[in-house]
Amino acid sequence: MKQSIFITGIGTDVGKTVVSAIVTEALQADYWKPVQAGFAEGTDAERVRALVSNPFTVVHDELYRLHTPASPHIAARMDGIAIDERTILQQAAALQQAAGDRPLVIEGAGGLLVPFSDTLFVADLVRSLQARLVIVSRNYLGSINHSLLTAAWCRAQQLDVAGWIFNDDYLSYEAEIVGWSGYPSLGSIPKLSGFDRGLIAAEAAKLSGTLQAVIA
Structure with a gap:
């Protein structure tokens, strides 16, 4: 069973869903976003499903669909829902088991210190x-x-970082x-x-070779 791949960002609206679609396509992986906050204009899972074209990927529905486009802990509170880490972990294990030799790409919400609840942050998950x-x-x-603060937090928390994927025009950044x-840069x-x-x-x-070598 492959190790899951978690896609996070240095903040909101940095291109996580597009990158998730590219990584999913490159690895012919399965995709899952456990928590979706706000879906009036569609969900990220629906977007990934529309963008991936290989015949193997399975795009799974969200575990928590929250109506308000806000921080998940606020959106959950407004919906009267408690986001439970154990439930997410159980679902992730089942989805990865079902994927078999394919990795499971998991898309987060915002950055690593976005709260799911009063005690659970993205980094904890x-x-x-x-x-x-x-x-x-x-x-x-x-x-x-924002990038270096994210990297510093990853190092302090000893998270298993595969590397960066950069999005947009970069100058020398x-x-x-x-x-x-x-x-390292993955692409x-x-x-x-x-x-x-x-x-x-x-x-x-373009990214497939690097991703296969570093992640798969």
Whole structure:
């Protein structure tokens, strides 16, 4: 049974779902996002399902669908739901068992210190899952600071980091973040106006060799 791969970001709206689709396509993995906060415009699982084209991937429905597009602990509170770590871990184990030789790509919510409850943060779940972590970084003013803070937290918590996937146009940020963080680059995704199955497949082909060597 393969080790699960957890996709996190340095913050919100940095391209985690697109990267999740690319990693899923590159590894012909299964995909799961345990907690979806806000789905008026569709869920991330629906988006990944529309973007992945290989015949092996299974995209699983969310365990928790929360109506409010907010921090999961707030959205859960407003929906009268308690997000339970044990339930997530049990479901993850069942999905990875079902995947067999395929890894399970798990997409997080926001960054590592996004709370699911008063006592459970994304980073806690990564540790409990014993998953390999892929960090998504996107170029914007402040992203170096956010990237290095994320890397420092990963190192302090001894999380199993596979490396970075960079998203958007990068100037010289990519090499500097890699050098300062000590975590390798797994690849870069250029700035694109939109994504479809063809573009996802093309980007997956570029990253496939590195991902297979480092993660699979």
